[in-house]
Amino acid sequence: MITTLLFILFAGMAIGCAIAMISQSNPLYSAISLIGVFIALASLYVMLAAPFIAAVQVIVYAGAIMVLVIFVIMLLNVEHVEPRRKRLKWLVPAAVAMAAVLIAETAFILYSVQTSQANLRASGSDVGLTHSIGVGLFTTYLLPFEITSILLLMAIVGAMSLARRTNILSAVARVVPGSQVLAMDLVNPGSTSDLPAVEADTTAEVRRLMGVDISNTRNED
Amino acid sequence: MDFNNPYIYAAGLIVAMTIAFLTIMLLVAFTVLAERRVLAFIQGRIGPNRVGFGGVLQPFADFIKTMMKEDLVPDQSTRFVFLLAPMVAVVTAIMTLIVYPFGPTVTIPGLGTFPLVIARFDVALLYLLGVTSVGVYGIALAGWSSNNKYSLMGGLRSAAQMISYELALGLALIGVILIASTLDLFTIVEQQSGWYGMQWNIFYQPIGFILYLIAAIAETNRVPFDLPEAETELVAGFHTEYSSIKFLLFFNAEYINMITVSMLATTLFLGGWNVPFAAYLFGPGTILFAIVSVIGFFAKILFFLFLYIWLRGTLPRFRFDQLMNFGWKFLLPAAILNIVVTATVLFFTTG
Numbered sequence: 224m225i226t227t228l229l230f231i232l233f234a235g236m237a238i239g240c241a242i243a244m245i246s247q248s249n250p251l252y253s254a255i256s257l258i259g260v261f262i263a264l265a266s267l268y269v270m271l272a273a274p275f276i277a278a279v280q281v282i283v284y285a286g287a288i289m290v291l292v293i294f295v296i297m298l299l300n301v302e303h304v305e306p307r308r309k310r311l312k313w314l315v316p317a318a319v320a321m322a323a324v325l326i327a328e329t330a331f332i333l334y335s336v337q338t339s340q341a342n343l344r345a346s347g348s349d350v351g352l353t354h355s356i357g358v359g360l361f362t363t364y365l366l367p368f369e370i371t372s373i374l375l376l377m378a379i380v381g382a383m384s385l386a387r388r389t390n391i392l393s394a395v396a397r398v399v400p401g402s403q404v405l406a407m408d409l410v411n412p413g414s415t416s417d418l419p420a421v422e423a424d425t426t427a428e429v430r431r432l433m434g435v436d437i438s439n440t441r442n443e444d
Numbered sequence: 445m446d447f448n449n450p451y452i453y454a455a456g457l458i459v460a461m462t463i464a465f466l467t468i469m470l471l472v473a474f475t476v477l478a479e480r481r482v483l484a485f486i487q488g489r490i491g492p493n494r495v496g497f498g499g500v501l502q503p504f505a506d507f508i509k510t511m512m513k514e515d516l517v518p519d520q521s522t523r524f525v526f527l528l529a530p531m532v533a534v535v536t537a538i539m540t541l542i543v544y545p546f547g548p549t550v551t552i553p554g555l556g557t558f559p560l561v562i563a564r565f566d567v568a569l570l571y572l573l574g575v576t577s578v579g580v581y582g583i584a585l586a587g588w589s590s591n592n593k594y595s596l597m598g599g600l601r602s603a604a605q606m607i608s609y610e611l612a613l614g615l616a617l618i619g620v621i622l623i624a625s626t627l628d629l630f631t632i633v634e635q636q637s638g639w640y641g642m643q644w645n646i647f648y649q650p651i652g653f654i655l656y657l658i659a660a661i662a663e664t665n666r667v668p669f670d671l672p673e674a675e676t677e678l679v680a681g682f683h684t685e686y687s688s689i690k691f692l693l694f695f696n697a698e699y700i701n702m703i704t705v706s707m708l709a710t711t712l713f714l715g716g717w718n719v720p721f722a723a724y725l726f727g728p729g730t731i732l733f734a735i736v737s738v739i740g741f742f743a744k745i746l747f748f749l750f751l752y753i754w755l756r757g758t759l760p761r762f763r764f765d766q767l768m769n770f771g772w773k774f775l776l777p778a779a780i781l782n783i784v785v786t787a788t789v790l791f792f793t794t795g
Contacts, residue, residue: 258578278567281575281578282573286573286577291607297603
């Protein structure tokens with residue numbers, strides 16, 4: 224009884240936050256809604272007797288990744304923009320088709336689970352606990368685990384090399400939302416090149432003052 | 445009275461949570477007073493000593509004064525997020541309280557045997573880290589939603605600082621987890637009993653303890669890591685626009701965080717509720733032993749709180765680049781080195 228009530232509460236919270244996430248026009252509200260989704264999913268994991276997955280879900284997604292997203296949103300200070308209706312018209316039917324595929328997949332999984340002959344494990348199993356997950360990761364699934372780590376490391380290195388090459392602004396000046404551009408050597412002395420510091424209100428002004436032309440950065444003004 | 449009955453168990457839990465909450469709130473109030481008195485002593489002043497005997501009622505007078513102030517919401521702020529931020533800060537601070545073992549397993553005649561901890565579960569330590577990492581949003585969102593440049597700078601600084609030091613904080617704990625081979629805080633404390641107090645993890649993990657202490661001070665935004673609210677640069681940082689009860693919530697959250705971080709340091713490194721010789725004098729499981737243990741636990745917390753105030757009275761603030769360099773180039777490698785050494789030693793000693 225109480226389990227059902229809690230499930231309805233958390234599932235409703237997850238769905239409500241997900242709808243709020245895609246319907247908001249303000250990116251920060253979308254990010255907050257996404258955090259709500261993650262926390263609701265973590266609660267559902269706890270109810271499924273998988274506390275380790277729940278804790279990791281909160282630490283990694285709600286704690287680490289979304290903090291970075293919010294950090295970027297705060298740094299860029301995105302203004303409220305009206306959505307452009309004409310762009311990418313084929314996106315809506317494509318999204319509907321993919322959603323239909325996803326729902327069909329879910330329905331198939333539900334159907335096959337409910338009609339399968341395999342016995343469910345006893346309720347006293349240790350499947351979701353830290354010890355069993357650790358043993359699994361470092362014995363049976365050691366190779367996939369290590370490969371995933373190397374993949375993540377490569378992603379970090381790739382992101383760093385991409386960021387260093389293309390974005391001249393971030394190497395020299397730091398745009399602070401509001402009206403000022405801090406020279407990098409104010410933030411981190413000793414790290415600057417010979418380029419001079421500038422004071423400006425917008426990124427475009429920085430480009431003009433510094434005489435750099437960056438065509439592939441975000442066109443915000 | 446049988447704690448196997450779910451209704452009695454739930455009622456007991458609610459009583460335990462109420463006691464823990466009230467204790468922490470009182471501790472917050474008197475930590476604020478102690479901070480003002482000790483800082484005054486360090487600086488050669490007297491400090492607040494007029495309200496009540498020696499100033500003991502000062503926190504309550506401050507509370508009433510702050511509550512009476514006008515509750516302002518800036519005109520151009522993002523109103524919903526502005527209201528949400530202090531709640532997130534204080535709720536995440538209080539949520540961590542449920543996993544700390546305040547005392548040993550105790551047998552009370554007529555009530556039964558139970559451990560003095562509100563919730564005991566497999567991933568208590570990960571739960572703590574998760575809740576703490578959500579706490580960043582309180583400060584970051586407060587800074588963003590105020591529509592104030594000082595607030596925004598404070599929010600950005602705190603987000604950067606907390607992300608950087610959370611890593612070192614988590615890694616500093618891994619040495620203890622390797623030794624204990626569990627994430628359950630109650631079991632970790634029980635493993636530190638015996639040997640007349642020489643089995644505390646601080647003797648096995650001295651470097652981990654120091655790294656954790658530094659990272660924890662940064663994590664709670666206290667001097668010398670208080671850049672998010674550096675009053676000489678940012679007015680009051682992320683809570684510049686907050687007044688009345690919302691300011692009080694932020695203020696409370698900061699002090700509750702100080703206390704819970706001290707509790708974690710005590711639990712993991714200083715033996716939690718273990719008091720040397722107590723088990724031999726009173727016998728484990730008795731009420732007297734439980735009382736002495738709880739007092740020992742809070743005495744250790746008070747030591748950490750005094751350390752916080754002492755640091756605030758003596759150390760100047762870091763510059764932002766010093767802060768980042770220290771976190772990423774010293775604290776993080778040192779923590780990783782500590783893990784490697786601990787794992788190697790454990791591999792050769794336990795086989």
